[in-house]
Amino acid sequence: MAKKKAPQSTDGETEQRILDAAKVVFVRRGTSGARMQEIAEEAGVNQALLHYYFRSKEKLSDAVFRETAGRMFPALIQVAGSDMPVVEKIDRIVDTYLTAMTATPFLPGYVISELHHHPERIPQLLGQVTGSDLGTFTRPAFAKLDKQLAAEARAGRMRRISVTQFFVNLLSLCVFPFAARQMIYAAFGFDDDDFSKFIEQRRKELPVYIKNALRP
Amino acid sequence: MAKKKAPQSTDGETEQRILDAAKVVFVRRGTSGARMQEIAEEAGVNQALLHYYFRSKEKLSDAVFRETAGRMFPALIQVAGSDMPVVEKIDRIVDTYLTAMTATPFLPGYVISELHHHPERIPQLLGQVTGSDLGTFTRPAFAKLDKQLAAEARAGRMRRISVTQFFVNLLSLCVFPFAARQMIYAAFGFDDDDFSKFIEQRRKELPVYIKNALRP
DNA sequence: CCAATCTGGTTAACTATTTAATTAAATCGT
DNA sequence: ACGATTTAATTAAATAGTTAACCAGATTGG
Numbered sequence: 001m002a003k004k005k006a007p008q009s010t011d012g013e014t015e016q017r018i019l020d021a022a023k024v025v026f027v028r029r030g031t032s033g034a035r036m037q038e039i040a041e042e043a044g045v046n047q048a049l050l051h052y053y054f055r056s057k058e059k060l061s062d063a064v065f066r067e068t069a070g071r072m073f074p075a076l077i078q079v080a081g082s083d084m085p086v087v088e089k090i091d092r093i094v095d096t097y098l099t100a101m102t103a104t105p106f107l108p109g110y111v112i113s114e115l116h117h118h119p120e121r122i123p124q125l126l127g128q129v130t131g132s133d134l135g136t137f138t139r140p141a142f143a144k145l146d147k148q149l150a151a152e153a154r155a156g157r158m159r160r161i162s163v164t165q166f167f168v169n170l171l172s173l174c175v176f177p178f179a180a181r182q183m184i185y186a187a188f189g190f191d192d193d194d195f196s197k198f199i200e201q202r203r204k205e206l207p208v209y210i211k212n213a214l215r216p
Numbered sequence: 217m218a219k220k221k222a223p224q225s226t227d228g229e230t231e232q233r234i235l236d237a238a239k240v241v242f243v244r245r246g247t248s249g250a251r252m253q254e255i256a257e258e259a260g261v262n263q264a265l266l267h268y269y270f271r272s273k274e275k276l277s278d279a280v281f282r283e284t285a286g287r288m289f290p291a292l293i294q295v296a297g298s299d300m301p302v303v304e305k306i307d308r309i310v311d312t313y314l315t316a317m318t319a320t321p322f323l324p325g326y327v328i329s330e331l332h333h334h335p336e337r338i339p340q341l342l343g344q345v346t347g348s349d350l351g352t353f354t355r356p357a358f359a360k361l362d363k364q365l366a367a368e369a370r371a372g373r374m375r376r377i378s379v380t381q382f383f384v385n386l387l388s389l390c391v392f393p394f395a396a397r398q399m400i401y402a403a404f405g406f407d408d409d410d411f412s413k414f415i416e417q418r419r420k421e422l423p424v425y426i427k428n429a430l431r432p
Numbered sequence: 433c434c435a436a437t438c439t440g441g442t443t444a445a446c447t448a449t450t451t452a453a454t455t456a457a458a459t460c461g462t
Numbered sequence: 463a464c465g466a467t468t469t470a471a472t473t474a475a476a477t478a479g480t481t482a483a484c485c486a487g488a489t490t491g492g
Contacts, residue, residue, distance in 0.1 A: 029333060030329070106332070112329065113246070115325075115399060116246075116329055125399070138403050142404075161421070164404055165421060168392070168414075169389060172393065172396075173388050175388075176384070179395060180331075180387070180391070184380075184384065186341060188354075198381075198384075209430075210429070213426070213428045213429035214425075
């Protein structure tokens with residue numbers, strides 16, 4: 001049941017429905033696996049409408065990638081570059097990330113898949129932000145964080161670690177479990193419920209784990 | 217230049233060349249993005265020969281997935297289930313993994329991508345091993361490892377951590393950087409050389425990081 | 433008022449292209 | 463002679479993209 005009547009809409013309602021449907025399908029099938037027909041069905045509209053609003057499959061897939069992948073990093077970089085003390089940053093990033101990933105657990109798999117098969121899309125990772133690449137945006141944030149890490153080390157509160165290693169470790173521990181969700185299900189015999197409990201446990205343990213790892 | 221003469225071969229030479237070519241293309245494009253034509257070109261043979269040896273694209277892609285993804289875990293599970301002390305296992309797994317991933321840095325992206333878009337392939341993760349799923353194979357190994365972790369905790373040498381969390385942490389730290397290689401390149405402005413130095417540094421630091429994280 | 437018309441959203445049907453798969457015959461090397 | 467390999471032609475299905483008609487609500491002019 002539930003064929004949405006989909007009456008004519010002069011506002012962006014239909015366009016948005018298409019975009020949402022496209023997100024679902026592209027994330028599920030990948031860019032080359034996705035079919036315009038499937039997207040149309042998912043949106044409950046005719047296939048021609050997809051071309052009416054977005055010119056081509058490529059344009060549509062670009063839009064989807066920007067909207068989804070683009071939201072993965074900005075918040076993160078912002079925290080990393082803020083004035084918060086390092087230990088607090090750890091808490092914040094872990095919590096923010098696990099919450100975000102729990103809400104959209106398919107994102108990491110999709111993004112990794114896309115970047116793997118279409119590395120030319122990397123520039124789009126920033127989303128709307130114009131005129132600069134990811135590097136120019138992140139560099140100051142990382143510089144700041146590196147200074148903090150160096151200071152902590154000098155004060156004897158942490159072992160010295162480079163920003164890159166620090167950051168990759170943090171991201172690995174937060175994101176990988178979602179990207180490798182299917183493997184985890186298979187290896188441990190998890191179902192969705194086990195997994196979400198597993199993540200909640202992680203939310204508590206990870207900050208401790210990470211801070212401990214950096215003790216002098 | 218360099219049209220390999222590809223003389224007739226009664227042994228499996230040609231079949232192997234096709235399989236190798238298929239690996240390259242499937243890993244590069246993904247299962248649905250790969251074209252039989254491209255595989256034929258990569259192998260330097262005619263497209264009809266692909267069907268002569270492997271009946272269909274699906275069969276070929278299955279073979280590729282088994283041969284590549286299937287090699288990702290067995291060694292790992294073996295180490296995990298061995299009699300080695302925990303700290304030694306950490307050293308071994310980190311080293312083994314970073315070495316393996318360095319040799320085939322595209323694997324993680326490919327495997328994650330495939331499992332994400334074709335979760336029905338999970339059973340094939342075991343590769344040649346017949347008659348059992350990943351779970352039945354891993355369970356005893358994990359049980360063993362869990363006992364060791366419990367013992368270490370009881371002896372006051374480690375904080376208590378569940379096998380699942382322990383194992384996922386370990387895997388995350390080793391594999392994710394390869395899966396997210398493109399992001400790292402973009403975020404840090406790395407090139408291939410920077411990345412391999414980064415990994416070599418990791419090879420030294422990770423065991424320390426992990427053991428530290430588990431100190432009581 | 434209200435019918436004619438305009439307009440943009442929407443659809444069904446169609447076209448053109450790509451691609452996997454098959455087949456039959458020719459060639460090549462051992 | 464025989465299996466491996468190529469060539470080329472072909473089929474059949476899938477799929478992105480196009481087109482022309484349709485429809486509903488707003489606009490207009492009488």
